[in-house]
Amino acid sequence: MIRVIFFKEIKELLRDRRTMMAMMVIPILVFPLLLGVIMTMTKNFEESQASEVLKIGVVGDLANAFIPKIQAIPEDAGPKMIIPFQPENIEEVKRLIRNDSLNIVIVLSTVTDTYSLQRMEVFFQGTNLGSQNRVKTYLAILEEIGRKDKLAEFGLTPEQITPFEVEYINVSTNEEMIGKIAGGFLPYIFIIFGFIGCMYPAIDLFTGEKERKTLETLLTAPVSRWKILVGKMMVVVTSGLLAAVFAIIGLFLAMEVFELVEDPELRGVIKNILNPVFIASLLLLLIPLTLFFAGIMIPITVGAQSFKEAQSVLTPINFLVILPAIIGLLPGIELNYITAFIPIVNVVLSTKELIAGSLDLVLVGISFATTVFFAALSVLVSYKRFGSEKNIVG
Amino acid sequence: MILLDNVSKTFELSAKQRKERNTKDRELPVVNKVSFQCQPGRVFSLLGPNGAGKTTTLRMIATILKPSAGKIEIGGVDAIKQPLQALKKIGFLTGSAGLYERLTPEELIHYFADLYGVDKEVAIKRKLELYDMLEVHPFKNKRIGKLSTGMKQKVSIIRTMIHDPEVVVFDEPTSGLDVITAENIIRLIRNCKESGKTVIFSSHIMSEVDLLCDDLAIIHQGSLIFNGTMQAFRDDMQASNLTEEFIRIVEHAKS
Numbered sequence: 185m186i187r188v189i190f191f192k193e194i195k196e197l198l199r200d201r202r203t204m205m206a207m208m209v210i211p212i213l214v215f216p217l218l219l220g221v222i223m224t225m226t227k228n229f230e231e232s233q234a235s236e237v238l239k240i241g242v243v244g245d246l247a248n249a250f251i252p253k254i255q256a257i258p259e260d261a262g263p264k265m266i267i268p269f270q271p272e273n274i275e276e277v278k279r280l281i282r283n284d285s286l287n288i289v290i291v292l293s294t295v296t297d298t299y300s301l302q303r304m305e306v307f308f309q310g311t312n313l314g315s316q317n318r319v320k321t322y323l324a325i326l327e328e329i330g331r332k333d334k335l336a337e338f339g340l341t342p343e344q345i346t347p348f349e350v351e352y353i354n355v356s357t358n359e360e361m362i363g364k365i366a367g368g369f370l371p372y373i374f375i376i377f378g379f380i381g382c383m384y385p386a387i388d389l390f391t392g393e394k395e396r397k398t399l400e401t402l403l404t405a406p407v408s409r410w411k412i413l414v415g416k417m418m419v420v421v422t423s424g425l426l427a428a429v430f431a432i433i434g435l436f437l438a439m440e441v442f443e444l445v446e447d448p449e450l451r452g453v454i455k456n457i458l459n460p461v462f463i464a465s466l467l468l469l470l471i472p473l474t475l476f477f478a479g480i481m482i483p484i485t486v487g488a489q490s491f492k493e494a495q496s497v498l499t500p501i502n503f504l505v506i507l508p509a510i511i512g513l514l515p516g517i518e519l520n521y522i523t524a525f526i527p528i529v530n531v532v533l534s535t536k537e538l539i540a541g542s543l544d545l546v547l548v549g550i551s552f553a554t555t556v557f558f559a560a561l562s563v564l565v566s567y568k569r570f571g572s573e574k575n576i577v578g
Numbered sequence: 579m580i581l582l583d584n585v586s587k588t589f590e591l592s593a594k595q596r597k598e599r600n601t602k603d604r605e606l607p608v609v610n611k612v613s614f615q616c617q618p619g620r621v622f623s624l625l626g627p628n629g630a631g632k633t634t635t636l637r638m639i640a641t642i643l644k645p646s647a648g649k650i651e652i653g654g655v656d657a658i659k660q661p662l663q664a665l666k667k668i669g670f671l672t673g674s675a676g677l678y679e680r681l682t683p684e685e686l687i688h689y690f691a692d693l694y695g696v697d698k699e700v701a702i703k704r705k706l707e708l709y710d711m712l713e714v715h716p717f718k719n720k721r722i723g724k725l726s727t728g729m730k731q732k733v734s735i736i737r738t739m740i741h742d743p744e745v746v747v748f749d750e751p752t753s754g755l756d757v758i759t760a761e762n763i764i765r766l767i768r769n770c771k772e773s774g775k776t777v778i779f780s781s782h783i784m785s786e787v788d789l790l791c792d793d794l795a796i797i798h799q800g801s802l803i804f805n806g807t808m809q810a811f812r813d814d815m816q817a818s819n820l821t822e823e824f825i826r827i828v829e830h831a832k833s
Contacts, residue, residue: 185693188692188693192685192689195680195685196680199680200680398678401737403641404640404668406663407693574590
């Protein structure tokens with residue numbers, strides 16, 4: 185009987201545009217859109233910055249000697265234009281930069297002899313990241329040339345003036361490093377979609393059935409209420425899991441079909457995520473979690489009198505899910521014997537560990553058991569509420 | 579047969595409901611010690627003004643609500659102790675009942691046949707008979723949401739009868755329907771009676787009651803104020819017509 189109810193509800197759900205949007209369309213589009221927008225914006229920014237002609241003003245007694253050095257910087261470091269410039273005071277320098285007449289002004293201090301350090305002040309707009317980075321590149325090139333000239337003047341090699349050479353060896357794999365970053369973000373996306381995927385079916389299958397006056401008809405069929413509840417709950421959980429699966433499919437499409445990620449290390453990490461073991465482990469963690477979500481939502485949707493009422497109560501609950509998910513994202517929050525007992529946070533942290541490849545099976549086991557416990561508790565509450573006459577007849 | 583013995587129902591009022599009703603009482607008695615019997619092959623009508631307790635009584639018969647006190651038997655089965663066994667014997671149709679609008683009549687009928695545990699072949703045979711009788715074939719594969727009220731009512735009838743119930747419960751079945759659609763219900767009630775089923779229906783339309791019923795109970799403020807045959811009701815009538823007699827009895831009960 186549970187099977188009959190489950191398949192009928194699934195059939196109806198697949199014909200509901202709102203649920204299909206929340207369960208399939210939005211999750212499948214989120215990664216291609218998100219990555220597409222980020223990558224396009226980054227690329228456009230880099231291209232526009234690279235092609236932008238940087239307007240540079242040089243001020244000081246040594247300006248005439250310094251300008252040819254800047255002009256000698258190769259064009260592939262970015263196009264530039266030196267503007268002859270004699271400001272009356274510093275305020276004028278600032279004003280010209282603020283109104284974009286100049287992007288950068290280099291103020292050179294006077295040096296008394298060859299051995300004195302050439303000091304320079306560089307004025308720029310902190311809001312214009314491109315010009316800031318570009319001038320750093322130019323000055324790094326000039327610094328390198330200047331250093332070589334001075335070493336040649338004294339007849340020295342770079343090794344002779346270098347006190348020690350450092351090589352940093354990172355024992356973390358790239359997978360671990362990027363996994364720590366991506367591992368916080370990805371589970372959050374899967375959990376949110378698990379929640380959203382549960383939300384519409386929970387409203388439709390309980391409040392909707394009451395609002396459309398079909399619940400009374402269903403209850404006159406010789407089927408136990410717990411079987412009806414289980415059949416419907418399975419649909420809610422399936423929808424939540426499918427939303428998460430479609431988000432994974434979306435990630436796969438973004439990577440393999442649209443090739444939106446160009447960074448080879450990030451590509452490597454995401455490719456590692458998209459393996460059957462990871463997906464199976466993620467789903468295993470998400471099953472009790474979506475059941476827990478369903479168990480939170482059903483008592484609310486059973487009691488609500490209209491779709492609108494259910495939606496207005498469930499929407500703020502979104503934040504109750506987002507909050508622990510965000511806590512799990514914070515740096516320094518690790519899966520331990522405390523966090524493993526906090527629902528939602530434990531799943532975020534377990535998934536994070538899973539992506540980073542540093543899994544502690546005992547802690548993940550505790551996380552899983554805790555989620556199962558809370559899921560069972562919420563199912564019990566759902567059963568009590570669904571069985572209540574007040575919630576059936578309104 | 580349907581048997582109700584001293585059946586009562588009391589609803590608990592929430593704080594919001596108490597405020598709305600301007601009362602401090604935590605409980606609201608809706609049905610009070612109601613007893614009657616509905617016999618096979620006869621049509622029993624439960625008559626009463628709005629809010630009298632008709633729907634609550636029928637919902638208790640259909641096991642949707644549990645009585646606070648008393649006993650209900652459906653075809654010899656204790657409906658309180660064995661609700662699922664009792665439900666197998668009942669077909670329940672209400673005027674306000676909705677249908678799954680994203681399904682087709684064909685899908686809906688098979689769904690309910692499965693819920694009632696009707697054998698596949700039997701369900702198909704019975705479904706086709708009912709399709710022929712109610713002329714459902716032309717729209718059997720259209721989504722229910724796209725059907726007219728009359729078409730939906732025909733689907734509801736088939737849904738109610740697909741398991742060939744021994745007892746049929748109609749809660750204001752013609753409420754809000756046009757004359758032609760209501761005629762389908764009246765024909766169905768007659769067919770049920772002719773085939774020996776026990777029929778109970780609630781109404782507040784006296785002409786409908788006069789047309790169909792053999793036995794009658796009038797309920798007012800949760801208590802029965804008349805219980806007897808339609809013939810006895812007519813014989814004892816003091817007003818000039820049935821509607822006026824019904825009003826007279828209710829007014830008398832109020833005073």
